[in-house]
Amino acid sequence: EVQLVESGGGFVQPGGSLRLFCAASGFTFSTYSMNWVRQAPGKGLEWVSYISFRSDTVYYADSVKGRFIISRDNAKNSLYVQMNSLRAEDTAVYYCARNKVYDFDIWGQGTMVTVSS
Amino acid sequence: QSALTQPPSASGSPGQSVTISCTGTSSDVGKYNYVSWYQQHPGKAPKLMIYEVTERPSGVPDRFSGSKSGNTASLTVSGLQAEDEANYYCSSYAGTAWVFGGGTKLTVL
Numbered sequence A: 001e002v003q004l005v006e007s008g009g010g011f012v013q014p015g016g017s018l019r020l021f022c023a024a025s026g027f028t029f030s031t032y033s034m035n036w037v038r039q040a041p042g043k044g045l046e047w048v049s050y051i052s053f054r055s056d057t058v059y060y061a062d063s064v065k066g067r068f069i070i071s072r073d074n075a076k077n078s079l080y081v082q083m084n085s086l087r088a089e090d091t092a093v094y095y096c097a098r099n100k101v102y103d104f105d106i107w108g109q110g111t112m113v114t115v116s117s
Numbered sequence B: 001q002s003a004l005t006q007p008p009s010a011s012g013s014p015g016q017s018v019t020i021s022c023t024g025t026s027s028d029v030g031k032y033n034y035v036s037w038y039q040q041h042p043g044k045a046p047k048l049m050i051y052e053v054t055e056r057p058s059g060v061p062d063r064f065s066g067s068k069s070g071n072t073a074s075l076t077v078s079g080l081q082a083e084d085e086a087n088y089y090c091s092s093y094a095g096t097a098w099v100f101g102g103g104t105k106l107t108v109l
Helices: none
Strands: A003-007 A010-012 A018-025 A034-039 A045-051 A058-060 A068-073 A078-083 A092-099 A104-107 A111-115 B009-012 B018-023 B035-040 B047-050 B064-069 B072-077 B086-093 B098-100 B104-108
Touching: A003 A092, A003 A104, A018 A034, A018 A092, A018 A111, A034 A068, A034 A078, A034 A104, A045 A068, A045 A078, A045 A092, A045 B086, A045 B098, A058 A068, A104 B047, B009 B018, B018 B086, B018 B104, B035 B064, B047 B064, B072 B086
Parallel strands: A010 A111, B009 B104
Antiparallel strands: A003 A018, A018 A078, A034 A045, A034 A092, A045 A058, A068 A078, A092 A104, A092 A111, B018 B072, B035 B047, B035 B086, B064 B072, B086 B098, B086 B104
8 A cells, every 4th residue: 555654743842843754655665756745723735845756856945945854765765854943833734745746646644743832 | 936826615516516716827827737636624634636737546536627727727526426525725836846725615515
């Protein structure tokens, strides 16, 4: 079964850091580009970051540029995002999502990040 | 990276058709044929329903169809069923980013 499972979410104070993980299974992870997409409570979806299958291209939303770092380890079938200088507005469910081509065909169940003092 | 514009709500009775619009700009929807649509039920992850404007992934009923004209894309759901009640989001590739619409809550009356 094709599956993505996120973990690493939790509570963090403003200005703090958190690292999210996404474990992939059921497909050849190393041949797909991957993304992080988030959803604030009661709000819509917001694309956060993209990484190509070889990690040679990364993109970030303006809202996280300079604070978040996306990475992957194809040997471990894993996707990561290091989130620094967290703000209250970063509070959201964070999904990892696989690129089919220019769309997101497989999504994880999400992990909740709460930034609050 | 401005969000695409969707109506906040749409509705229809079982068996009817409903169309949801998604308006972007000449930098995203108007430039690329990479518009996709996602269905999200409360508390669940989004599900891909339409990709590359008009294509349906396997397993998605043919009651769902997509189209595009200029800077506006549309999702049409024909023969509405109770299980179609959900939030729907459009998305477009925009060169070095992706943008989503604000979402449309579809209610089956």
